[in-house]
Amino acid sequence: MAHMREDPRPLPTEPRPYLEELVRRTRTVCGPHLVSVLAVGSLALGDYRHGRSDIDVTVVVEPSLPGPALHDLAGALAHPHLPCPAAGLELVVYGTDFVRHPSGAAGYLLDLNTGPLLPNRADVDAARSPAFWYVIDRSVAHQTGLTLFGRPAREVIAAPDRPDLLAAVRASVREHSDGEGHLADNRVLNGCRSVVFCRTGRWMAKRTAAREVALAEEEFRPLVEAAVRSFERPRSSAIPLPTAEVRAFLAWVRARVEQTARAAGI
Template sequence: MTRTLADPHSVPTELRPYLQEVVHRTHALCGSHLVSVIAVGSVALGDYRHGRSDTDVTVVVDASLPGRALSDLATALAHPALPCPAAGLELVVYDADFTARPSGAAGYLLDLNTGPALPDRVSFDPTRSPAFWYVIDRSVAHQAGRVLYGRPARAVIAEPARPDLLTAIRASISEHSEGEGHLADNRVLNGCRSVHFCRTGRWPAKRRAAEAVAASEERFRPLVRAALRSYERPRAAATALPTTDVQAFLAWVAACVDETVAADRRE
């Protein structure tokens, strides 16, 4: 068994002991069936903010992993049995045969949310979850995933096909437009990230994407900068943003995605 991260300096100092223990417990339960443990989300994109960000982890296993190992893993990693120093842990386990191919499906074996600021969730049925979260996360993993253990992200996680990815982005905007369960600043910054992807084909850190949108879109500059200021605060201290302004911004983001889809179809 291992307690050593592949590259400890690739993750924030505040998370190193915790992620080492995540790797250790995952390896202890999966053994030779474990292919990779990969940091995604804000850690992968170099924008982790302690006290605000989740830590997102993708685990890839081979198809012969015994089913009971998944429930044992969910128990072993649950907060507070393993105290999470971040706002929460969002961990997804996939079969290596599934991640090796582009897919627009959720496709997970286990989806675990746990931590001091997250509602607990354990799911073993991908048909019960909206696919878009997982499609976007796999794209981030393919482009920027930081290996904590095992094989490189690009070697085990295929980039989703662009039409599937744009469909996922459009669905994520609809989810954020509803607003329930999402901080207003995060809704705006995720919208900025979606626009940046449509313009460049790359996933940036949220704050970098927001700075780019603020620079290019004068009408939304005050809102985006207010969202950036709020994002510097802990979750509990996030500031309110005008609902009508947020909705107008997200409608513009949705139109940007729709225009990208239309342009792709013309090519």
């Protein structure tokens, strides 16, 4: 992928051919309206686990992109038309006019989920979606996004303002506390990442954040270490975690996040 990538940081071996073809198809559909294709999420944070992680991609286009191109792009990238080697692809398309400014809104032009373990979804109505995941993803993209094609992330994606970002973190922790639709290990590790972000203002890989929490919080160390062991396995063989302990841990996480938000006047 050296002929397309500007970012010198390495990508994991397994998804490289897929990402190369994803970029090729995106360039074909979007043409001169394409500004950037960025790897975000676990790929950007250096914590991609093949067989467990999704592939997270952000695409930035000029607002002049013809409307039908979004439908065409969703079709070109849909699994199994383009077989996804990971658990799934989560790809979000933004216009430059939106992402160049900080925002607490979802703001996407297209939100595509597809893959062997994800139900196919191509949504073009950002008003229907909770904004917090998109705010967090743009923050990660601005901090560490890997350039697969075009302009670097920091040049095209503005960092969300801290109040909007803390509100998004708070909302994400609330969703994980409810637990529906999320593996227990992922809920625990995202909790660790949220706490470390509140302490440092930086996004870390889930396992790195987990190590920090395990070292600092002896009470939760066995649970956090069990979550890491589970995360290192395929999704189909995730280790069950004690429900009551997960609930207690996430209540502690939520209290830490709420404390940070209140201190910031949110």
